[in-house]
Amino acid sequence: MESGHPAPGAPARGAPARGRPRSEAVERAILEGVIKLIEDGVPLAELSIERIARTAGVGKATIYRRWSGKEAVFVDVLRSLExxxxxxxxxxxxxxxxxxxxxxxxxxxxxxxxxxxxxxxxxxxxxxxxxxxxxxxxxxxxxxxxxxxxxxxxxxxxxxxxxxxxxxxxxxxxxxxxxxxxxxxxxxxxxxxxxxxxxxxxxxxxxx
CATH class of the missing domain: 1.10.357.10 (Tetracycline Repressor, domain 2)
Structure with missing residues (x-):
């Protein structure tokens, strides 16, 4: 399964980006972007960070500041639904x-x-x-x-x-x-x- 890697020096999951407060609205948009792709029938194996970012209307770096890779994003999607x-x-x-x-x-x-x-x-x-x-x-x-x-x-x-x-x-x-x-x-x-x-x-x- 292909997964991306955070840029060097990027904060780990759960840590705020340097100089920028975490935005719950941005995180929500990213998770909802993944949900939309799943609802549209896109298999998980075909969901890349780039595709998630494009759907959510954010940059890939925005995702990597919050998650280590797409597996971590998927887990939070599941947690948000439970x-x-x-x-x-x-x-x-x-x-x-x-x-x-x-x-x-x-x-x-x-x-x-x-x-x-x-x-x-x-x-x-x-x-x-x-x-x-x-x-x-x-x-x-x-x-x-x-x-x-x-x-x-x-x-x-x-x-x-x-x-x-x-x-x-x-x-x-x-x-x-x-x-x-x-x-x-x-x-x-x-x-x-x-x-x-x-x-x-x-x-x-x-x-x-």
Whole structure:
């Protein structure tokens, strides 16, 4: 997959350009330019920084001041279309895990209703660099949140001390991912997250 490289000395993603304040309007125009190209049927593999810049009405340097390459742009496009991260109530490990799994359910509903998201995710499977960038910036932070909740559950006695948090995370999110990804026509009932979490917790709680 072809990607561009920032000009020497260009600030990394997230850092403002020297002497110029970041412009949310410019960033929004760039992201919307990518969305327009996708809506017009342009494959991700054919989207170059030059084409994105032309569509957004900006120069290539404007993009490189904000992103390291087109994979980073695509990831931010996906993030702009997704719901914000789940807010954890903090009342119990059960409640926090339900919030995290419920986020996946809502994301699945969003995927079903968004032709753009469905199209991009289908193409990402053949674009390893994009999938890696998405995994590092979106999926891994979600995993770390779950790991933190599980560790807290072990520390405060809500969960057994011998559980493997990586495996436990897979037990919680796996059923929801099956429903949202592998079985796109399966029902996503409003109480699905709660049912999944309670079923898994039954095997992870310490004996009374």
């Amino acid at each position: 719901e914000p991260p789940a807010e954890l109530p903090g009342t119990s490990v059960r409640d926090d895990i339900i919030a995290l799994v419920e986020y996946l359910r809502r994301r699945g509903l969003n995927m079903r209703s968004s032709a753009i998201l469905h199209n991009v995710f289908a193409q990402m499977k053949s674009l390893p660099k994009l999938w890696q960038a998405y995994h590092e910036t979106v999926i891994e932070p979600q995993q770390r949140r779950m790991y933190a909740v599980l560790r807290r559950g072990i520390e405060n006695g809500e969960l057994r001390p011998d559980i493997d948090i990586v495996f436990a995370n897979e037990l919680f999110v796996g059923p929801m991912l099956v429903r949202t990804v592998l079985r796109p026509n399966a029902p996503l009932d409003e109480d699905l997250a709660e049912r999944i979490v309670d079923a898994v917790l039954a095997g992870l709680r310490p004996p009374e």
